[in-house]
Amino acid sequence: MFQSYLFPISYAFMAFPVAALFFTLPFLIVQYRRHGYINKIRALMLYLLLLYLLNALFLVLLPLPDSRHNAAPAGSMIQLVPLQFIQDILQNTQITRNDPSSYLKVLGEADFLLAAFNVVLTVPFGIFLGYYFRTRWAVCIMLSFVLSLFFEITQITGIFGFFDHPYRLFDVDDLITNTLGGMVGFKIAMWIAGLLPRIEKLDSWEDLPAKKVGYTRRALACLMDGFLLLTVTLLLNLLSLNISLWAVSMVYFLIVPLVTGGRTFGKWIVRIRLKSEDGNPATPWMVWIRYGLLYGILGGMNALTPDSPLLHNLGTPLAAVIRMATLLADLAFFIHLVMRLIKRDRPLIYEEWSKTRNVISWPDRQKAEASSNAAD
Template sequence: MFQSYLFPISYAFMAFPLAALLFTLPFLIVQYRRHGYINKIRALVLYLLLLYLLNAFFLVLLPMPESRHNAAPTGHMLQPVPLQFIQDILRNTQLSRNDPSSYLNVLREPDFLLAAFNVALTLPFGLFLGYYFRTRWVVCIILSFGLSLLFEITQITGIYGFFDHPYRIFDVDDLITNTFGGIAGFRIALWISGLLPRIEQLDSQEDLSAKKVTYTRRGLACLLDAVLWTAAGLLLNQLSLNISFWAVSVVYFLIVPLCTRGRTLGKWVVRIRLSSADDGPLKLWMVWVRYGLLYGLLGGINFLILDSALMQSFGTAGSTIIRITAALADLVFIIHLMLRMFKRDRPLFYEQWSRTRNVITWPNPQPAAAGESLAN
């Protein structure tokens, strides 16, 4: 019986890298917006929660029918009697009042093992609710019941119509045992919480004003800016407005930051902004040099390659030179970026020439302690 559980668990672990990749972007955005930085303990707990949910759903859904056009069930697909599993255990287990050792037969009974599995299935869910989310016990009951109900509805509907017919029954006892598992996990979390770091105190010793903006944070802001920047250009093109890529770039990267104290949309989302390297006022020439080098020069030469009509106007020789130049520029920039990532105290070339840097924007940041390094 336990071998049948290893099959879906192995699939869950294989699917976890892809799920984690899809989860990372919203995770980073929420953490930067809500907490101002990424805490390793908080990240570990949330990724463990993701891994648990994958395992839970794979255990509930696998194995699936071989075809979407599965055969119609021959028996009842609804078990509506509460605590029916107790009657099944008593009926199918050989018990003797005069032989206490026969009571151990219950532990080998498939109906008991199935009920125990359903309790264990949602026990980690209750742990997460009690330890990380700090929910009340009533909320834990509601969410545990809701998760179990989601499992049962997913099964009885054949994964919401993906299969022609349901391939698992809707069992009221599963709702009861899953909910009990969530409550048990919640109680265990309360008992062991004193041995673990307090989630609500993870940020109490953090000084955001002393933290350096990481390349991960900057890369995320750049990605969000690139999406909006590209979407704006495509929208204007669809509207047949005679506004070039360069005009969109000037407005988004050279004018908007001056009106928003060094913020673009991407920087606003991850709570960073541009500042002068000496913490003085951000000047016009600084913004223009920084973004002119990054998006005007480096981004512009790559944009030329994507514009087939413009490339044809340069002729075969000219377009070849542009492609080679763009490839070399990208290669040099990637090497430069990798070197700076290993030497985090060294600014990138466009930061150095523009005398700008990124700083964290957080309401009322605490001042850095005397002598504390800014390179955390």
């Protein structure tokens, strides 16, 4: 019986890297927006929650039928009698009332093991709710029931119509035992809470004002800005306004930070803004040097595609020289970026020349906590 559980668990672990890949982007955005930085303990807990949910889902759904057009079940696939599993255990177990040792036979019965598995299945869920999310008893009961109901509906609908017929039983006892498991997990979380770091105190242990903007955060802001600029460029071209991505980028980066206090859309998403080295707002000249070097010169060189009219008018030899210069510039910037990733205390060249830097825009809650800790 335990061997049958190893099969879906192994598939859940294989699927985890893919799920984590899709989970990471929203995770980073939420953490930067809500907390202002990435806490390792908080990240570990949320990725463990993702791994648990994958295991729970695969344990409930696997193995799948061989074909989408599976055969219709012979009997009813719905069991609506509460606590029917207790009667099944008593009927299928040879228990002698006057012989207490015969009671142990219950522990080996398939009906008992299945009920115990359904309780254990949601114990981790209750632990997460109680320890990480700090929910109340009533909320834990409701969410455990909702999770169990989602599993049961997924099964009875053949994964929401993917299969022609249901291949697992909708059992009201599963709702009861899963909800009980969530409550047990919640109680365990209350017992072990004193042995683990308090989630609500994680930020108070960090020196928030000393936090620096990492390259992961900057790359995410760049990704968000790139997505916005690409969308705007496509819309403009659909309106028959033949404006290049480079032109849209130049207008965006040279104007938007000046009217938003050093923020672009991407920087706003991850709570960072552009300032001068001394902490004052960046001047227009600083902004133009920074983004002119990065997107104007380097970006403009890469915008000159082989079929660009400018290169075509310059002639083949000169166009080849410009393309080679672009390749060398890209290679030099890549090496420069790698070196700065290794030696993080040095700014990038366009930051050095423009005397600007990215700083974290802390949420009001974080600012208040940082001030309170400093006062203490």
